[in-house]
Amino acid sequence: MSCAVVGPMVGYQLAGFKRVQEVLAQPNVLEKFIDDPEVARQVRSTFVGFYPLEMNSDGDKVVQMAMKNPDSYVVKEQREGEGNNYVGDDIIKLFNEVGSDERRCAYTLMEKIRPKPIDNVFVTASGFEEMKAVSELGTFGVILACGDKIIENFSSGHLLRTKPSGSNDGRCLIGAAVLDSPFLV
The missing domain is CATH 3.30.470.20 (ATP-grasp fold, B domain)
Structure with a gap:
């Protein structure tokens, strides 16, 4: 019976999900939403690399890339609030467990952000x-x-x-x- 706004539009809510961020980081996707090429370039320059963990040969290559250099990446769960990020040796353990089955699709691989201490x-x-x-x-x-x-x-x-x-x-x-x-x- 209330007229209060109780939640965002679905599109605004989805924008915070890692999977949506992963898709926006792909070539020419952001440009569908930002008409000015210079503004799109500036926004894109703030992105880190996102790598899909799909169950195909590209996903297999991403897993191998992460396992060869796990200190350069973070694996995050594809859910609201996350909470369980995997870095370093934990990436190797995770992919040894789920790297070759559908469970890996519940995660996304990101380049690690390295802020200046x-x-x-x-x-x-x-x-x-x-x-x-x-x-x-x-x-x-x-x-x-x-x-x-x-x-x-x-x-x-x-x-x-x-x-x-x-x-x-x-x-x-x-x-x-x-x-x-x-x-x-």
Whole structure:
């Protein structure tokens, strides 16, 4: 009986899924949605490599590529919220288990993002610790549309997660990372 908006349009929800990001990274797909070639080029320049793990010879080649150089990639589950990323030797273990059967289609392979570590201070209940850290900035937006008509579209905040630079896990809820505040200079 409520008139409240309770969820995004399916298209907006799907845009955050790794499989959709994988497809958008393929040649000439992004350009179907961005008319200006220069803008499309600029957006594409921010992408890392995505490699499909389909059950075919191309997927088999991707598995072999990842197993030869597992420190260059991360394997992520194709589901909302992810939570179980595989890096390094864990990629080899995963593909030894699921590399030749349909279960591998539940994952996607991405190039590892390598941000520059910065000096940071982690404050805890027992004190503080100075260390090298990396951060991930997520931005939030509001979009309200009726069909093709956009009624509202604006930025509504951010969340900055910071983790020790040697950590492969950025989840705050398990204590692997912390919520942080940006310091802009």
